Amino acid sequence: MHNGRIKWLILWIPTLTIGLWEYVRHAFLLPYMSMDLGNFLAPFIVLAVTLTVVRSLFVRLEQSQDALQREKATSAALEERERLARELHDGISQSLFLLAVKLDQLDAAVQEGPVKPLAAGLRETVRIMHEDVRQAIASLRLPPSPDTAAWVMPLRELLGETAGITEARAEFMWDITDKSLTDKEKVELHACVREALINVRKHAKASTVYVIGESDGHGGFRCAVEDDGAGFSVDPLRAPERFGLRMVKDRATRMGWTFAAERRGDRTVIEWIKEGGQA
Structure with a gap:
């Protein structure tokens, strides 16, 4: 329903309600109801309609306005990304x-001597930089996705660092949208994933490490750090040296998330789940 129509309904429904009540009262209820009782009931009838029908219209209007604001913010972000892409391309x-081109000319002019390998090295460096800029321009012109959100990128970097240290392959799969999490949830989830990856570095001896973020589409999510390493020899939450995972569990409990640290098939899974609709 269009916002303008919702606003008109909010204005007219109380008036129509009292008008309809007066008509019904005088046409059908007057022999059975005194004027004083009718006048007494009128504001309560309007209040009841306001708390039900009009209130639901206000909720729909707020949702529509929120969606419009998000659309405007997304449009502004896309325009800014396009502007940056143009500046990178034109500059x-x-x-x-x-x-x-100048380095190619220099390389052609110099037949021998120490300048020639230096020019070749500089040309290769420029080529790599040019390719990086082209990729940056292409990325800026693509719509932003959940796994490229500003707060998600450090998680990807942590996974990359862990894979580099353990010589494991990294798999990053993320579709939890930025707007589905509060700022506090982002901070806590980042801290939990970081501690889980540190645990992988210390103990897993894995060949593949996974960071997974899955949205349930109703405001909830499943986030997990998984690896195909050695697994837990004892309960990790009872082992005396595993303070990190106990702190992670405490964080999850305070946030109202479900926490698990266990072996599932050939993978060790450290997992956080927020049920959809949970505040």
Whole structure:
């Protein structure tokens, strides 16, 4: 329903309610109800309609306005990304291209001597930088996705660091949207994932490490750090040296999330679940 129609309904429903009540009262109830009783009931009838029908219209209006604000924010973000992409293309990218041309000319002019390998090295560096800029431009022109949100990128970097230290393969799968989490949930989830990845570094000896973030579509999520390493020799929440995972469980409990740390098939799973609709 259009916002303008909702506003008109909010204005007219109380008036129509009292008008309909007066008509019914005088046409059908007057022999059975005194004027004083009718006048006494009128504001309560309007209040009841307001708390039911009008209140639901206010909720729909607020939801519509929130959706409009999100759409405006998304549109502004996309416009800013496009502006940055244009600036990169028109500025740095063009300058790198011209620099590459100059280096080609220098390389052609110098037949031998120490300058030639230096020019070749510089040309290769410029080529790599130019490719990086082109990829950045392409990324900016793509719509933002859940796994490229600003607060999610450090999780990806933590996974990359863990994979580098343990010489394991990293798999990052994330579709929890930015707006579905509060700022506090983002902070707590980041801390939990970080501690779980530190645990993988210390104990797992894994060949593949996974960070998974799955939305349930109703405001809830499942987040997990999984690996195919050695697993737990004892209950990790009772082992005297596993303070980190106990702190992670405490964090999850305070947030009202379900926490699990267990072996499932060939994977060790550290998991947090928030049920949809949970505050």
